[in-house]
Amino acid sequence: MATNETKDSCFFLTDFFSKCRRRKRCGRRAAQSSTPLSQSCCHGRFRVCSVNGDRRTCARMANLGLLPGRELELLCKGNGQQCMVKVNGGTISLDAPTASSIMVAPV
Amino acid sequence: MKTALTIALAGNPNAGKTTLFNHLTGARQHVGNYPGVTVEQKEGCCLHKSKGLRVVDLPGTYSLTAYSVEELVARDFIINEKPDVVVDVVDASNLERNLYLSCQFLELGVPLIIALNMVDVAEKRGLAINTEELGQRLGVTVVPIIARTGKGVDELLDAVLRLSEATTTPQPAFLRYGSDVDETLADMREDLELLDELRAIYPQRWLGVKLLENDEQIVQKAQATSPEAAKRLLARCDEVANHLQHTLGIYPEAMIADHRYGYIKSVMHKGVVTRKFVGDRLYTSDRIDKVVTHRLLGPLIMALVLFALYTFTFSYSTVMVDWLASFFSLINTTIDGLLPDGPVKSMLISGVVDGMGGVMGFVPIIMFMFFGIAVLEDSGYLARVAFMMDRIFHFFGLHGSSVMPFIVSGGIAGGCAVPGVMATRTLRSPKERLATLLTVPFMNCGAKLPVLTLLIGTFFSAHQARYMFLATLLAWIVALCAAKLLRMTVLRGESTPFVMELPPYRFPTIKGLFIHTWERTWQYMKKAGTVILGISILIWAMMTYPGLSDQDLAHFDAARQQAEKTYTSGSEELNQALGKIDADQALMRLKHSYGGRIGVAFEQFSQYAGIDWRTNIALIGGFAAKEVIISTLGTAYSLGEVDSDDSTSLSDRLAKDSSWNPVKALAVMVFIMFYAPCFVTVVCIAKEAGSWKWAAFSMAFNTFFAFIMAVGVYQLGALIYL
Structure with missing residues (x-):
């Protein structure tokens, strides 16, 4: 595991330094159990761990297919702000408070 | 006697309801490639095999629970108006999400037909849908269509006629929602039976599901129908909600949604949807989004x-x-x-x-x-x-x-x-x-x-x-x-969350572009030819009458005679002197008119923003409709002119006018941009806000704000440039 991490954080010719740093940061977060969707800093597939927030928000998310256990694709990362996800074939934009109430883990 | 069949077009936002509506009725309703274009239902008519059809285009919704205005409008229409057939327009390229609403129509037990729209897009993505099998599993007719080209629409209408002639009444579908919810629904049965009035309108089990989903409208109706039964029912709902929260960390509505999606998955697998080829996980639309919506x-x-x-x-x-x-x-x-x-x-x-x-x-x-x-x-x-x-x-x-x-x-x-x-x-x-x-x-x-x-x-x-x-x-x-x-200040309060489904990128059709351009341009031209023409004539009258008094006319005649005596006949000096007298007379006539008097009265304030009395008349006219500002300026500056043979555009007249300069133009622009909205908008604000108080506030606030801005721009501009 440690070897992989060292390999991932290496500076390759095709990678920019900043890109490498971001991957490292994401990797650390991914290692944690779950993070708010708004804090996810890498594009890619995630699994919904839980949907927090008020009942109405949870219900709306459920109608859109954002349910615990479902997979989603992060198209436009939040970095603490609004984000765009692909779920059930549809593209959904979520504002910062809503995105922060969805806990995800990388697939 | 009811002669025409009523068809309700329902479906998710961007599924193509309005496109189908336009195709059926020949209407030119606005179709926008973003959610929320249709907030209210729209109606049209069409004929199919000598049968009159009343087509109603409902707002796009994801569910039939009252979470948004669109959902309420769509649900109320389907339940209260009881259309003969509900056509659920489903986006074939995004089947799973779209069938979620279809599933709720099945639970409601409405006469349903699924119009599987955009099958061409689905095919391009490598999706093959067995419509017959899908229909059999759902227990409804599924008709593949392409609303944009009209392909399959005749078959859809045939299916509509067949369903309307059917003698059997559709029964609500019985879906399982997991042991916790199902048991609660069974426990609620006795109390639900006490809600007679509601049971006459809604299926009993559906009522129970909506109470569990905490649907505000249904909760209120239940409380109004039988307060005691509603109290017991809501207590049972709270109990199961707390239980699910503690054990699974979800609310009953999430559990219900999960089971609906599970049902859809079970319908879709084993031969209903097959992939001809494995396409990209991300479509072109998603790739474009990664660039177009990039943070920087x-x-x-x-x-x-x-x-x-x-x-x-x-x-x-x-x-x-x-x-x-x-x-x-x-x-x-x-x-x-x-x-x-x-x-x-x-x-x-x-x-x-x-x-x-x-x-x-x-x-x-x-x-x-x-x-x-x-x-x-x-x-x-x-x-x-x-x-x-x-x-x-x-x-x-x-x-x-x-x-x-x-x-x-x-x-x-x-x-x-x-x-x-x-x-x-x-x-x-x-x-x-x-x-x-x-x-x-x-x-x-x-x-x-x-x-x-x-x-x-x-x-x-x-x-x-x-x-x-x-x-x-x-x-x-x-x-x-x-x-x-x-x-x-006056509207302090918490913000509410914003969630929106983004439509995929589509190539606009030439026909669509021309329809949109023409319908908006035509609206503008129609307004110019009717309301604005009327107001222009009214303002012309205000700027023409009353004319100058005999005494004033005599004064100008005397000045002309004096000029003719002073200068030799046909000389340049005489022409200049007569021209000046004519200009003075025209200006005095305009100033003396009703419109001129109003403009002059306001000039004592507007002068601080560099706005003269003639522009004031235009600005007052602009309250009727903002387009009137141009026409009034045109009238005001042409009435002020002497020689009508020398017809120039308003732009030239303003450029030549000594009272106009870039700073004044900027101040006037700022004032026009922000002062009171036009009359129709004010009426609309009053209607939407439910009070004339807010409409009056809008007029006063905007005008005051615009005036302060215009004064600031003019005074600062005058200080720097003039």
């Missing part, structure tokens, strides 16, 4: 797109604007040559041609601008603009859904505040809605556009696109700051 690139691209829109509009429309100006000038010259001097000639030249011609002259610009906006809208880019603007809106205390009303009102210049005000219905929070309602009129609507174009073209002709872009930017800044001010 996105706003840059947006600014470039808007600037390109203005450049396109002003570069290509100029020739046509010049043609129209020459055309109206020719009409004036013809009238002048044909008719003898008198009130009829004056009314035709100054009231009709100068008034209406001033407005009609901008048709090419409006047309080009609308075409550009239609491209952005139909391609799906406008929805991305809303996504990118959300963060900014949130900062200013507005909701992400406020973006669309702002854009509709003229956020990209050329909209209209009336549909913008009406589009605020999608906002649920009353305070956010009011803040949006009161600030959308600050946007540069299609009526303000010609005024801004005229003044920019006259005084800043070298940088037309740049100034127009700045005007749009200023409108946004002012509207957002005003919203922040309102949300910090």
Whole structure:
């Protein structure tokens, strides 16, 4: 595991330094159990761990297919702000408070 | 006696309901490639095999639970109006999500037909759908269609007729929602049976599901029907909600949704949907989004797109604007040559041609601008603009859904505040809605556009696109700051979440673009030919009557005689002296008229913003409709002219007028952009806000704000440049 991490954080010719740093940061977060969707800093597939927030928000998310256990694709990362996800074939934009109430883990 | 069959077109946003509606009814209803275009139901008629069909286009919804206005409108229509057939328009390329609503129609037990739209898009993505098998599993008829081309629509109508003639009544589908929810529903049965009035309208199990989903409307109805039974039912619902929260960390509605999706998955697998080839996980649309909505690139691209829109509009429309100006000038010259001097000639030249011609002259610009906006809208880019603007809106205390009303009102210049005000219905929070309602009129609507174009073209002709872009930017800044001010003071409150499905990028069809461009341009032209023509004639009368008194006329005649005595006949000096007397007389006549008197009365205040009495008349007329400003300026400055043979455009007249300069033009532009909304918008605000108090507030607040801004611009500009 440690070897992989060292390999991932290496500076390759095709990678920019900043890109490498971001991957490292994401990797650390991914290692944690779950993070708010708004804090996810890498594009890619995630699994919904839980949907927090008020009942109405949870219900709306459920109608859109954002349910615990479902997979989603992060198209436009939040970095603490609004984000765009692909779920059930549809593209959904979520504002910062809503995105922060969805806990995800990388697939 | 009921003769026509009623068909309700329901479905998810962007599934193609309005496209199908237009195809069926031959209507030209506006179809937008972003959610929330249809907030109210629209009706049309069509004939199929000699049978009259009443087609109702319902707003796009994801569910039948009352979470949004659209969902309430759609559900109420289906339940209260009981259409003969509900056609659920389903996007074949996004089947799982779309079938979620179909599933709820099945639970409700309505006579349902599924119109599987955009099968061509699904095929391109490698999806093959066995419609017969899908229909059998769902227990309803599924008809594949392509609403854009009309393929399969006849078969759909055949299926509608067959279903309407069927003797059997559809029964609500029985879905399992997991042991916890199912057991609770069984426990609730006795109390649900006590809600007789509601059971006559809704299926009993469906009522129980809605109570578990905490549907506000159904909860209220249950409490009104039988308070005791409702109390017990709600207590049972709370119990199961608490249990699910503690054990699974979810609410009953999430559990129910999960089981619905599970049911859909079970329907879709084993031969219903097959992949012909493994396409990319991300479609082109998603790849474009990664660039277009990028945190840094996105706003840059947006600014470039808007600037390109203005450049396109002003570069290509100029020739046509010049043609129209020459055309109206020719009409004036013809009238002048044909008719003898008198009130009829004056009314035709100054009231009709100068008034209406001033407005009609901008048709090419409006047309080009609308075409550009239609491209952005139909391609799906406008929805991305809303996504990118959300963060900014949130900062200013507005909701992400406020973006669309702002854009509709003229956020990209050329909209209209009336549909913008009406589009605020999608906002649920009353305070956010009011803040949006009161600030959308600050946007540069299609009526303000010609005024801004005229003044920019006259005084800043070298940088037309740049100034127009700045005007749009200023409108946004002012509207957002005003919203922040309102949300910090009279409309203080928490923000509500914003979630929106983004439509995929689509190539706009030429037909669609022309329809959108034409319908908006036609609206503008119709207004110019009716309301604005009427107001132009009225304002001409106000600026013509009462004429000068005999004493004043005698004074000018005496001055003319004196000039003729002083200078030799036919000399240049005599012509100049007579010209000056004529100009003085025309100006005095205008000042003496009713309109002139009003303008002069307001001048004591407006002079601080550099606005003269003639412009004041136009600004008052602008309250009726903003387009009137141009026509009134046209009339005011043509009445002030002496020689009607020398017919020049309003732009030339303003450029030659000594009282106008770039600083004054800027101050006038600022005032016009932000002062009281037009009368129709004010009525709309009163209707939407539910009180005339807010409409009056809008007029007073905007005018005061605009005046302060205009005074600031003029005084500062005068200090620096004059």
